[in-house]
Amino acid sequence: MASKAPPVDKRRQILDAAIRVFARQGFHATRVADxxxxxxxxYGLVYHYFKSKDEVLNELFTERWSLLLAAIEEADRxxxxxxxxxxxxxxFIVDSFRYDPELMKVIIVEVTRAANSFGRTHLPEIRRxxxxxxxxxxxxxxxxxxxxxxxxxxxSMSFYGAIEQLLSGWIFDLIPASDTDFEQAKTLVTATICDxxxxx
Amino acid sequence: MASKAPPVDKRRQILDAAIRVFARQGFHATRVADxxxxxxxxYGLVYHYFKSKDEVLNELFTERWSLLLAAIEEADRxxxxxxxxxxxxxxFIVDSFRYDPELMKVIIVEVTRAANSFGRTHLPEIRRxxxxxxxxxxxxxxxxxxxxxxxxxxxSMSFYGAIEQLLSGWIFDLIPASDTDFEQAKTLVTATICDxxxxx
DNA sequence: AAACCGATTGACTGGTCAGTCAGCCAGATC
DNA sequence: GATCTGGCTGACTGACCAGTCAATCGGTTT
Numbered sequence: 001m002a003s004k005a006p007p008v009d010k011r012r013q014i015l016d017a018a019i020r021v022f023a024r025q026g027f028h029a030t031r032v033a034d035x036x037x038x039x040x041x042x043y044g045l046v047y048h049y050f051k052s053k054d055e056v057l058n059e060l061f062t063e064r065w066s067l068l069l070a071a072i073e074e075a076d077r078x079x080x081x082x083x084x085x086x087x088x089x090x091x092f093i094v095d096s097f098r099y100d101p102e103l104m105k106v107i108i109v110e111v112t113r114a115a116n117s118f119g120r121t122h123l124p125e126i127r128r129x130x131x132x133x134x135x136x137x138x139x140x141x142x143x144x145x146x147x148x149x150x151x152x153x154x155x156s157m158s159f160y161g162a163i164e165q166l167l168s169g170w171i172f173d174l175i176p177a178s179d180t181d182f183e184q185a186k187t188l189v190t191a192t193i194c195d196x197x198x199x200x
Numbered sequence: 201m202a203s204k205a206p207p208v209d210k211r212r213q214i215l216d217a218a219i220r221v222f223a224r225q226g227f228h229a230t231r232v233a234d235x236x237x238x239x240x241x242x243y244g245l246v247y248h249y250f251k252s253k254d255e256v257l258n259e260l261f262t263e264r265w266s267l268l269l270a271a272i273e274e275a276d277r278x279x280x281x282x283x284x285x286x287x288x289x290x291x292f293i294v295d296s297f298r299y300d301p302e303l304m305k306v307i308i309v310e311v312t313r314a315a316n317s318f319g320r321t322h323l324p325e326i327r328r329x330x331x332x333x334x335x336x337x338x339x340x341x342x343x344x345x346x347x348x349x350x351x352x353x354x355x356s357m358s359f360y361g362a363i364e365q366l367l368s369g370w371i372f373d374l375i376p377a378s379d380t381d382f383e384q385a386k387t388l389v390t391a392t393i394c395d396x397x398x399x400x
Numbered sequence: 401a402a403a404c405c406g407a408t409t410g411a412c413t414g415g416t417c418a419g420t421c422a423g424c425c426a427g428a429t430c
Numbered sequence: 431g432a433t434c435t436g437g438c439t440g441a442c443t444g445a446c447c448a449g450t451c452a453a454t455c456g457g458t459t460t
Contacts, residue, residue: 010408026316026317028317029317031446031447031448033447041408042408043409043410043449044409044410044450044451045407045409047448047450048406048407048408052449053449083398109314109315109316113313113314114309114313114314115309115371115372116226116309116310117226123372123374130369137397145398146398146399147397147398150391150397151388154366154375154384154388154389155392157362157365157369158362158365158366158389158393159362161362161363161364161365161366161368162358162359162365163361164365165357165358165360165362165364166354166358166361168361169330169357171315172323174323174327174330174357175353175354175357184351185354188354189354191350192350192354192355192358192393193358193392193393194398195396196392196393196394196397197337197346197350197355197394197396198283198345198346198394198395199344199347200400210437210438231417232417232418232419233417241438241439242438242439242440243440243441244419244420244438244439244440245437247418247420248437248438252418252419253418253419401460402459403458403459404457404460406455406456406457407454407456408453408454408455410451411450411451411452411453412450412451412452413450414448414449414450415446416445417444417445418445419442419443419444420441420444421440421441421443422440422442423438423439423440424439425437425438425439426436426438427435427436427437428433428435429432429433429435430431430432
């Protein structure tokens, strides 16, 4: 009756190939044929599974970003201190990069930081991440764990911007990217934002 | 003998038109014909003054970025406190945006945050900005104005990332962009990075 | 064993543009 | 007023590539 499951999931194969090719050449510079070749699959099959080249990137982004949103919201729901919540968010993003640098590169470079072209479609989802972080900050201010004279939106943008900038630095080899750098980054970003650079 | 000066500088006219069109449609989506139309100039004239469409963007970026580099290095040379130096840098970038939002949008969106495609060529110049900021931080650590347990490179990336994220927020209408917001941003970014979110 | 059906193939097409180029025109020079 | 020169013009072309589609394949059902 059933048994229709193919031995290999070609759709997944195409998505994984796309990650590699997008990471290597960038979205605009990759031809659909490149994806098909990398996946070891015929050109037309890409269009069997996806409406367009854009939809492939859409799928990659949505898949990963929803995890990020879930992680942020879960951190927020926890009983931890506001600072620990922020550290959890930073940790999740840094680990995402460490675990799958190519996918994160694609998401950051081609979507998140490409709000003018491709990212435009996803601005609402991207914004949700900012908003969720802002909520953590605002709650922290409510409970006097954070000072209230720095607008929560400003603070959340600064926090997220700092993290994304670090990822960019790693992606483009502007700063060293060893395992210890990743670990340090998690605490240092949070330390910078929460404690500040000036001695206490 | 001389008197060859045209009444209007067509080259400049093309550059200014390009700023507007790039800001409106994005670099990839603008055809060279769009630039020529916007400038009120024949298609071919663009190629009289520029080798390629890329070179137009190159020119815009280099023009502006060299000002930024000069401003950072000047801030560094001043006698002010490290914190005041950072505030000067933040102030310059924010003012650049306030004074000419379209140009800054193009530079941030199409170059700085597009390191995979166009920005790749300019990575060295972009990096110089990061390095100059890092030097300010490192000097601050040397003089004990800043704590030394946060790596200067990390800190400078965080600082710059925070600012760029704010610009992105303004560019894409994610956060309010009034004159008071701009003024606040200058001090708040510095306050966040130097003092931290937690109360002192 | 015939009909069926979804997965798979890859040649082909239509549209889009960046960049070229042959020549025009207006002011300067002789 | 003839010639020259360089800014300026815009039609044209060659390359590129996303997306289409008709055909094939291999397993299933009747």
